[in-house]
Amino acid sequence: MRSVRFCVNGVYGWPAVLRGWTKRGSRKCLCAAGAHDDAVNQVGEDADHDDDGVRVSNEALRATIRKSREVLAMHRDLLDQISEKKKLISVIEASSIHNGQEPFSGSPFSRSDAVSEGEEIGYDLQMYLDRRSQKSEIRSTHGESISVQHEYYGSLEDKLSYTDVNGSYSKVSYVHYLYKTFSSAATNVYEPQSVNGMEQDYEKGHSVTEEINDNSSSSAAVDVMNIILVAAECAPWSKTGGLGDVAGALPKALSKRGHRVMAIVPMYGNYEEPRQIGEPKRYQVAGQDMEVKYHHAYIDGVDFVFIHNPIFHNVESEIYGGDRTDILKRMILLCKAAVEAPWCVPCGGFCYGDGNLVFIANDWHTALLPVYLKAYYRDNGFMIYARSVLVIHNIAHQGRGPLDDFSYLDLPSNYLDLFKHHDPFGGDHLNIFAAGIKAADRLLTVSHGYAWELKTPEGGWGLHGIINESDWKFQGIVNGIDTTDWNPRCDVHLKSDGYSNYSLVTVETGKAQCKAALQKELGLPVRGDVPVIAFIGRLDNQKGVDLIAEAMPWIAGQDVQVILLGTGRQDLEDTLRRLESQHYDRVRGWVGFSVRLAHRMTAGTDILLMPSRFEPCGLNQLYAMMYGTVPVVHAVGGLRDTVQHYNPYEEAGLGWTFENAEANRMIDALGHCLNTYRNYKSSWEGLRRRGMMQDLSWDTAAKRYEEVLVAAKYQW
Numbered sequence: 001m002r003s004v005r006f007c008v009n010g011v012y013g014w015p016a017v018l019r020g021w022t023k024r025g026s027r028k029c030l031c032a033a034g035a036h037d038d039a040v041n042q043v044g045e046d047a048d049h050d051d052d053g054v055r056v057s058n059e060a061l062r063a064t065i066r067k068s069r070e071v072l073a074m075h076r077d078l079l080d081q082i083s084e085k086k087k088l089i090s091v092i093e094a095s096s097i098h099n100g101q102e103p104f105s106g107s108p109f110s111r112s113d114a115v116s117e118g119e120e121i122g123y124d125l126q127m128y129l130d131r132r133s134q135k136s137e138i139r140s141t142h143g144e145s146i147s148v149q150h151e152y153y154g155s156l157e158d159k160l161s162y163t164d165v166n167g168s169y170s171k172v173s174y175v176h177y178l179y180k181t182f183s184s185a186a187t188n189v190y191e192p193q194s195v196n197g198m199e200q201d202y203e204k205g206h207s208v209t210e211e212i213n214d215n216s217s218s219s220a221a222v223d224v225m226n227i228i229l230v231a232a233e234c235a236p237w238s239k240t241g242g243l244g245d246v247a248g249a250l251p252k253a254l255s256k257r258g259h260r261v262m263a264i265v266p267m268y269g270n271y272e273e274p275r276q277i278g279e280p281k282r283y284q285v286a287g288q289d290m291e292v293k294y295h296h297a298y299i300d301g302v303d304f305v306f307i308h309n310p311i312f313h314n315v316e317s318e319i320y321g322g323d324r325t326d327i328l329k330r331m332i333l334l335c336k337a338a339v340e341a342p343w344c345v346p347c348g349g350f351c352y353g354d355g356n357l358v359f360i361a362n363d364w365h366t367a368l369l370p371v372y373l374k375a376y377y378r379d380n381g382f383m384i385y386a387r388s389v390l391v392i393h394n395i396a397h398q399g400r401g402p403l404d405d406f407s408y409l410d411l412p413s414n415y416l417d418l419f420k421h422h423d424p425f426g427g428d429h430l431n432i433f434a435a436g437i438k439a440a441d442r443l444l445t446v447s448h449g450y451a452w453e454l455k456t457p458e459g460g461w462g463l464h465g466i467i468n469e470s471d472w473k474f475q476g477i478v479n480g481i482d483t484t485d486w487n488p489r490c491d492v493h494l495k496s497d498g499y500s501n502y503s504l505v506t507v508e509t510g511k512a513q514c515k516a517a518l519q520k521e522l523g524l525p526v527r528g529d530v531p532v533i534a535f536i537g538r539l540d541n542q543k544g545v546d547l548i549a550e551a552m553p554w555i556a557g558q559d560v561q562v563i564l565l566g567t568g569r570q571d572l573e574d575t576l577r578r579l580e581s582q583h584y585d586r587v588r589g590w591v592g593f594s595v596r597l598a599h600r601m602t603a604g605t606d607i608l609l610m611p612s613r614f615e616p617c618g619l620n621q622l623y624a625m626m627y628g629t630v631p632v633v634h635a636v637g638g639l640r641d642t643v644q645h646y647n648p649y650e651e652a653g654l655g656w657t658f659e660n661a662e663a664n665r666m667i668d669a670l671g672h673c674l675n676t677y678r679n680y681k682s683s684w685e686g687l688r689r690r691g692m693m694q695d696l697s698w699d700t701a702a703k704r705y706e707e708v709l710v711a712a713k714y715q716w
């Protein structure tokens with residue numbers, strides 16, 4: 001007998017799904033809106049007495065049918081309302097054309113006063129829908145239905161803004177209706193015929209979920225996505241390095257392109273903006289029952305969603321700290337809570353659902369997400385059109401552990417093979433990154449150079465074999481930077497203490513002022529003529545700060561100042577302190593994490609040193625160029641991609657690169673750089689200007705991400 005499944009816009013109640021697995025392997029979920037957990041639990045329990053694993057008790061079936069009927073009645077009601085309102089809108093359209101107004105006059109991004117309704121609920125869904133409509137206009141190849149939507153709400157907003165709407169409907173009620181109608185469109189609107197079809201199918205015991213997904217595939221003609229990015233850190237709330245910057249900026253860039261975007265991160269502290277949303281949910285982590293509260297803030301077009309549970313408290317300063325299993329448990333909870341977010345976080349009143357849905361997971365911390373999406377949902381016939389993309393920011397951290405750790409993950413035993421990895425260093429071990437790479441629909445990394453390196457034994461850190469096998473779905477996209485946050489023209493950290501904002505036009509004076517302010521702040525001699533060299537980064541083997549220490553006798557022999565900012569390995573922190581005390585007249589070693597100082601150093605120094613042994617992309621060299629600071633880098637990974645070596649004959653290039661991560665090579669490159677600074681002023685100005693004139697924003701990268709997300713959507 002075929003099992004009955006029903007789930008509309010609600011939670012699949014996976015504790016029950018999990019119970020189904022642990023006791024009898026793969027099992028389909030049975031739930032209805034408003035009664036998911038009850039229905040699921042009931043079925044799960046009944047099913048426990050079911051020998052062949054497919055029989056569902058009559059009682060549970062009846063309960064589900066009852067609930068399903070209620071839901072279908074609601075749908076019918078909604079569709080009636082929609083068709084009524086459509087007629088009304090057509091009348092308004094006709095009358096406005098009659099009045100000689102352009103149907104689409106006015107920017108779709110402009111906010112009418114009617115949007116205050118959205119503000120009231122703290123969510124500008126209308127803005128999203130407007131973008132969606134604009135996008136559909138740009139991509140005119142995508143079918144009729146969207147252009148029809150465009151006509152409806154695009155023109156209606158104009159009418160609401162520029163003409164009087166008399167009669168029984170107020171402006172606000174129209175727009176409120178549109179929020180409802182078209183947010184449904186954004187998250188699986190049900191066409192009347194489909195609903196009827198659903199009803200019939202349902203009566204026959206067919207899966208309504210499948211029908212809904214069929215609808216999403218028809219709206220799949222539109223490349224506007226529901227995107228959920230999940231990461232362990234996100235600036236400005238939490239940041240230990242570049243991943244935080246990317247998680248804070250990429251979602252905004254994707255939202256600007258017209259997508260509905262959510263970013264999910266743990267809630268490490270008491271953040272000001274987010275408010276609790278939806279109902280708390282419970283998840284099993286390593287046999288422990290944990291409650292998650294979702295908190296939400298809608299900022300710059302992005303639904304930032306924070307996972308609140310005591311497990312994340314008090315680790316803000318040490319996000320990846322604690323013992324191995326502590327970190328693992330945090331990441332399990334994050335991934336479980338994230339994969340269910342499209343069903344239980346009603347941003348602006350509406351869940352994302354699974355139509356046109358793509359998750360973007362980042363690094364090993366969230367590499368479990370593609371696995372959970374597959375094991376909890378897709379293997380069971382749910383969310384079959386949802387996709388996952390995994391981004392490798394740093395392969396050096398893989399979530400390795402003994403095979404016994406598998407029991408924490410809460411997965412069917414046949415999934416063990418996905419995690420089992422053998423290499424000469426780890427032997428047979430559990431590797432979370434490896435499993436995520438295999439399970440993800442697409443694999444990305446943060447530069448072309450690193451994409452190439454990852455496929456080599458030296459660069460792949462034991463995972464090169466798996467990455468080579470995944471080559472068909474793998475590519476590199478160079479990171480962008482947040483040009484609001486990192487912009488010398490408006491950088492908030494340059495507005496006080498003698499610093500100054502500056503632009504391409506005022507770079508000479510602006511940088512000089514920042515340099516003097518920085519020297520003063522750090523107690524260095526205030527001298528405009530001395531080149532100031534910076535290093536900013538995590539203190540570990542990757543960043544090569546030890547090469548700077550090795551080269552310090554030569555560097556300190558030059559007439560230069562050096563400022564080193566970093567935190568990490570104890571011995572390297574001690575090195576920074578030692579260098580400062582040995583060369584106190586010209587070196588500062590600032591141990592700690594200071595976003596403000598990082599910004600001020602980027603503005604107030606002349607040269608940025610990045611002798612990284614490997615660098616997947618690197619953001620500091622991009623920030624440096626944006627601020628007219630010239631990079632000197634080891635030509636590796638993303639550094640090779642982004643810093644073109646200076647060519648004095650053609651006055652081309654952006655900085656200096658050196659081929660091997662060795663102190664002497666670095667000294668050579670730095671020597672040429674200092675010579676140009678001192679003796680070839682106009683060349684130096686050219687280097688600065690070329691750096692500053694680049695478009696380093698996320699716009700280009702976001703477009704490329706979009707292509708990958710769309711490719712994932714159409715991939716089977």
Ligand SMILES: Nc1ncnc2c1ncn2[C@@H]1O[C@H](COP(=O)(O)OP(=O)(O)O[C@H]2O[C@H](CO)[C@@H](O)[C@H](O)[C@H]2O)[C@@H](O)[C@H]1O
Nearest residue numbers: 241242243393537538566592593594595598616617618619
């Ligand atoms: N002590 C300190 N105080 C204040 N700020 C500090 C700091 N130490 C580092 N930072 C900041 O952290 C960020 C570091 O970004 P990176 O991209 O250089 O490195 P990271 O190795 O962390 O990221 C990984 O992911 C990113 C994103 O994909 C890749 O670019 C990179 O190559 C990869 O190693 C910058 O914003 C920097 O200013």
